[in-house]
Amino acid sequence: MTFQAERKSEPILQIKNLVKTYPNGTKALKNVSFEVPKGAFLSVIGLSGSGKSTLLRCINRIHEPTAGSIFFEGQDITHINEKHLREVRKxxxxxxxxFNLIDRRSVLNNVLMGRLGQLNDHFLGGIFQKWPEEWIADAHEALKIVGIADKAYVRADGLSGGQKQRVAIARTLVQNPHLLLADEPVASLDPSTSYSVMNYLRDLNQKRNITVVCNLHFLSLVRDYSTHVIALRNGEKVFEGKPTDITEQWFKDIYGADAKEVEIN
Incomplete structure (x- = not known):
């Protein structure tokens, strides 16, 4: 009996020697390289200022990388033009x-903003709010999935922090993304709400096969939700592996010799 060798699937995201230097000379990323398998839940950890947020903003091209390459679904998206970038961002x-919500608008309208990139005329939905009926139905379904269907017509500024983050997740959900980037999504939330929000992200990952790259501080959350982990320190990648690979020594290498792990319960 012969066995066919398992073929390694193409990673959904490849970062190659990524460098980001700001105009003031700050080197936020220094030759960072890694791959993200399709369907993974990758956590990015490290101290504040280690380059985590810069990394995510380079991936979706909010920030322009100084050097290196970003490949998304096999395409080099590092220096694509605006038209191509809009297509990729879908x-x-x-x-x-x-959260990045519009406080004066309803929860439903904030969720529908996730579909703006699919409108031929952005002003049609953005100003006159004449959204396609099927999109409105999708938005209601997304709010149901994240547990706040009853808040659809409430203004965003009337929500709690945890509810606002659920709206932000629902907004992403109606976009039907292949990759979800989450930048410290629970940093401003209390522990119980943090787990609730992380559960929704895990559901998107496992039930909808959306690949997630998530910046996190707490290793307890990393261990509970991640399939893969990388760590940054002073803009450099200092660790790559599984959550179970983060030993006490690795923790001190990442966060410093005097650091103590704090769990979120």
Whole structure:
């Protein structure tokens, strides 16, 4: 009996020797390289200022990389033009630490903003709010999935922090992204709400096969939710592996010799 060798699937994201230097001379990323398998939940860890947020903003091209390459679904997206970038961003969702909602608009309208990139005329939905009926149905379904269907017509500024983050996740959900980038999505939330939000991200990852790259501080969350981990320190990648590979010595290498792990319960 013969066995056919298992073929390694093409990674959804490849980062090659990525460098980001800001105009003031700060080197936020220094030759960072890694791959993200399709369907993975990759956590990026490290101290504040280690380059985590810069990394995510380079991946979706909010920031222009100084050097290196970014490949998404096999395409080099490092220096593509604006038209091509808009097409690529349809498949890359982003969840921010501070939610990025429009406070004066309803929850439903904030969720529908996730589909703006698919409108031929951005002003049609953005100003006059004449969204296609099927999109409105999708937005209601997304709110149901994240547990706040009853808040659809409430203004965003009337929500709690945890509810706002759920709206941000629903906004990404209606986009149907292949890759979701989450930048410290639970940093401003209490512990119980943090786990609730992380559960929704895990559901998107496992039930909808959306690849997730998530910046996190707490290793307890990393161990509970991640399939893969990389660590940054002073803009350099200092660790890559599985959550179970992070030993006490690795923790001190990443966070410093005097650091003590704090769990979120």
């Amino acid at each position: 498949n890359i969702g982003m969840v921010f630490q501070h």
